[in-house]
Every structure is written in C-alpha cells, then in structure tokens.
Amino acid sequence: MSRLLTASLFMxxxxxxxxxxxxxxxxxxxxxxxxxxxxxxxxxQLNAEKAVAAARTKAKKMHKLLLIDLGGNWCPDCRILGGMFDQPDLKRFMDKYYEIVTIDVGRFDKNLSIPAHYGLTDRLKGAPTLLVVDPRTDKLLNGGHVTALADARSMTPQAIADWLAQWVR
Structure with missing residues (x-):
C-alpha cells in the first residue's frame, strides 16, 4: 500500500x-x-487530419509538445490568441516548446474527429479549445482545462503566457 501511495505522490x-x-x-x-x-x-480548407498528423510527427521529432488550437475566425478570443502567438515574447517561447496546429471547427460543426480522438466527444464548450498533447504517447495533457482560454478577452496577456507555460516541463 505504501508503494502505491508513494508512486501516486510521485506521479x-x-x-x-x-x-x-x-x-x-x-x-x-x-x-x-x-x-x-x-x-x-x-x-x-485545411485537411485537419493530415495537418494534425504532420504537426504531431514534427513535435515528436523536435521534442516539443503538440498544441492543437480548435477555433474559428469568427471568434474574438481565437483571434486574440492568434495575435498573442505572434507577439515576440510569447512567440519565442512557443517556437521553442510547442508545435502549434490551428484547426477550424466552424460553429462547432467541423473537424470534430480531432477532439473526439482525445476523448472530447461532447459538443465543444467554447473557442478556442486548446489540446496540449504529448506527441510521443498521443495523450491529452490538459484534460479538464481545454477551454481555459475560451474567454481570453477577460485575461491579461501575461495570464495567457502563464497558462501556456504550465504544461511545459
């Protein structure tokens, strides 16, 4: 029993x-x-399945995390996040630790096989929905927190950077 507790604490x-x-x-x-x-x-027009597969392969090869950004150009929070990814301070960090792939989900009615692959089979609860994936295991690392930036407008730029950094080890 103590070994199980020790292993659980370590994890x-x-x-x-x-x-x-x-x-x-x-x-x-x-x-x-x-x-x-x-x-x-x-x-x-992007083929989402091919784009995610290519990004996962590249992330695995480069020893980065895979960030699957599910959203749409209609979404102000998605566009703010896109602007943040272009912001030089965050861009350097993201380029070093993440391989980002943006996937259009329309009005939550397109490319839903991508989130379903990671266990998100219910209707997406917000945009952007961000999936932080370990490309070696293809496992979702941020389950339960995938819509944390769906209200990016109410956050600070630093809070967005802090949220993204928490998954990098």
Missing part, C-alpha cells in the same frame, strides 16, 4: 504546475497593444 508531483518552466515575461499589458487587424489563423 502527482511530476505533473504539477510547480514543475513547469517559468512563463516568458510579456511586455504588453493589454490586447490593444497587439498588431491590428488581429490574425485570422484558421484555414477553413
């Missing part, structure tokens, strides 16, 4: 945010400071 500590890398310091303090117009990062 909990291994995945806790305390083991995460520190987030980059973001120099902007509000989203009005992002380049405008905000990007429209979702390609409606």
């Amino acid at each position: 909990l500590l291994a995945i806790s945010p305390a083991n995460a890398l520190p987030a980059p310091k973001i120099t902007i303090t509000n989203f009005d400071q992002l380049a405008h117009p905000l990007p429209m990062p979702y390609n409606e």
Whole structure:
C-alpha cells in the first residue's frame, strides 16, 4: 500500500504546475497593444487530419509538445490568441516548446474527429479549445482545462503566457 501511495505522490508531483518552466515575461499589458487587424489563423480548407498528423510527427521529432488550437475566425478570443502567438515574447517561447496546429471547427460543426480522438466527444464548450498533447504517447495533457482560454478577452496577456507555460516541463 505504501508503494502505491508513494508512486501516486510521485506521479502527482511530476505533473504539477510547480514543475513547469517559468512563463516568458510579456511586455504588453493589454490586447490593444497587439498588431491590428488581429490574425485570422484558421484555414477553413485545411485537411485537419493530415495537418494534425504532420504537426504531431514534427513535435515528436523536435521534442516539443503538440498544441492543437480548435477555433474559428469568427471568434474574438481565437483571434486574440492568434495575435498573442505572434507577439515576440510569447512567440519565442512557443517556437521553442510547442508545435502549434490551428484547426477550424466552424460553429462547432467541423473537424470534430480531432477532439473526439482525445476523448472530447461532447459538443465543444467554447473557442478556442486548446489540446496540449504529448506527441510521443498521443495523450491529452490538459484534460479538464481545454477551454481555459475560451474567454481570453477577460485575461491579461501575461495570464495567457502563464497558462501556456504550465504544461511545459
């Protein structure tokens, strides 16, 4: 029994945010400071299955996490996140630790096989929905937190960076 408790404690500590890398310091303090117009990062014509497979292969090869960004160009929070990904302080961090693939989910009616593959079979609860995936195991790392940035407009730029950094070990 004590071995089981020790192993459980070890696993909990291994995945806790305390083991995460520190987030980059973001120099902007509000989203009005992002380049405008905000990007429209979702390609409606993209073959989602192929794009995710290619991004996973690249992430695995480069020893990065896979970040699957599910959203739509109609979504202001998705576009803010796209602008944040272009912000130099965060871009350097993301380029080093993540392989990002953006997948258009329409009005939650397209490319739903992608979230379903990771166990999200109910209707998506918000956009963007972010899936942080270990490309070696193809396992979702942020289950229960996939819509944490679906209200990005109410967050600070630093809070977005902090959220993204917590998954990097």
